[in-house]
Amino acid sequence: MKSAVLVFPGINRERDMARTLKLVSGHEPAMVWHAETSLPKGTDLVVLPGGFSYGDYLRCGAIAARSPVMDAVRKFAADGGLVLGVCNGFQILCESGLLPGILMRNARLKFICHDVHLRVERSDTPFTRGYNAGQVIRVPVAHGEGNYAADAETIKRLDGDGRVLYRYCSANGEVGDTHNINGAAQSIAGIVNERGNVLGMMPHPENHVEDIMGCTDGRGLFAGLAAHLERAA
């Protein structure tokens, strides 16, 4: 696995992400500054980490989405490369047009920072193969704008085409308004693009990968990616 972690001004989760990628895959990721116009040769996974790129000015992720490196990421994704965006990374992917919809202010207006449960909707994708379909995992969230919204037609298509990979749920896997922490449409926590090679998710799986963190449920996502890429290589 040869991953590249994008670094935008104002991002603050890039080192958590790099540490996790190294821990799970055994390979050090490249850190790629936003002003670069290309990705390191041989990159097979691009990760957009969490944080507050450009201080969330204008709209979350809006300015980072227009930075030079994103043209390279668009091309990489168009060629089938795997792209993972977490938290602010998800917002950047939506603003860049790589994923549909937008992340709005949380329905109850509060910044939410605690562990949540996610239901893994399917296991036959590079982003979920480390889990079983229907499995419930516990990972942290930390966001003020995670309320996924899109037009009704898009939501219907995401649902119908199995492009919702992660949903907010109870510890037992029940999905509903009580467990939908931020008001997201259909309790959406993570979606993929039409081709299935670009995932955006609000929660932080990279923060639950070692025993010292109190939980290792996030590890499956990265282990699955590593297994997928090693088999492809």
Added chain:
Amino acid sequence: MKARVTVTLKNGILDPQGKAIEGALKSLGVDGIASVRQGKVFDIELPGADKAKAEAALKDAADKLLANTVIENYRVEVLS
């Protein structure tokens, strides 16, 4: 030349910030407010005096960055 781009949320898009402001106005005792929607205003200066060219540049700016047309509408006005 001075211009203004106004970005507003589309109808039907939930605006929790507008709702919070609406609630705050009610609690302040400001009467006669039915509802509040929050938007953004960009005051922009442009060189030159070609109004059509300015409008085209502003529209380009709004489409590319100032507004997210998934949820927002925008209006461009050249003021002087």
